Amino acid sequence: MxxxxxxxxxxxxxxxxxxxxxxxxxxxxxxxxxxxxxxxxxxxxxxxxxxxxxxxxQISRAALGLTMMAIVQVSLKSQNEELLAAFEKAAAAAPSIISCHMMSGEDDYIIVVLARDLADFERIHKEQLSRLPGVARLRSSFVLREVVSRPLPLSSLER
The missing domain is CATH 1.10.10.10 (Winged helix-like DNA-binding domain superfamily/Winged helix DNA-binding domain)
Known part of the structure; x- marks a missing residue:
């Protein structure tokens, strides 16, 4: 289309x-x-x-105490349709996940998580991320500073 x-x-x-x-x-x-x-x-x-x-x-994450952002790379045990659907449904229901993207390449999904601090991220990891269906491996990286965040680049409106 x-x-x-x-x-x-x-x-x-x-x-x-x-x-x-x-x-x-x-x-x-x-x-x-x-x-x-x-x-x-x-x-x-x-x-x-x-x-x-x-x-x-646009609500300030910092004003709500959500000062930590983590990028979580997810590898699943399998690529079968039922597992992918179950994973995506569970990810959509997890309250700390603000975005989830199916990927090509080494990782199956990239997830973005907000947390208050490291202890809160540990709780999220234990209670939400590790319980997602079919997870074989989770690798987390922490955002040090957000450089650019925009809903859409203005250049996309150019001809």
Whole structure:
């Protein structure tokens, strides 16, 4: 399936929403040469086409005491469909996992986990990660500093 085509006005709306997703259509009209009604119509169309898949607040992990991020490489005992499905369902239900990616190469999955500190990560490792179905090996690395974190690079909106 090919990606939906976006014209310059769609890209301008998306760029403005990436900068501040809480802007009203009236505020967006200051950045995009359309009326607020036309902007609302375009946003609705972008949502219906799946270009805009949702909205969320950016909450400071540090403000909640979640100062540790770990990248966990996971190797499974098997690659059979039932085990993969069971692993993915369990990973999606684990509250400390913020993302899980099936990989090519040496590891089967890469998981990102948030924790308060090393003791909290140890608890998460024991209570959640090691109990995931079919795990043969877990290798954890700890993020020292986040350099870049963005929902989507603005360059992806360029032609």
């Amino acid at each position: 090919s990606p939906p085509s976006l014209d310059a006005l769609d890209r301008a709306i998306l760029t403005a929403l990436l900068a501040d997703g809480r802007q009203s259509q009236v505020e967006l009209a200051d950045h995009v040469p359309l009326s607020s009604t036309a902007i609302a119509r375009r946003i609705r169309t972008l949502e219906e086409r799946g270009v805009i898949s949702g909205y969320q607040a």
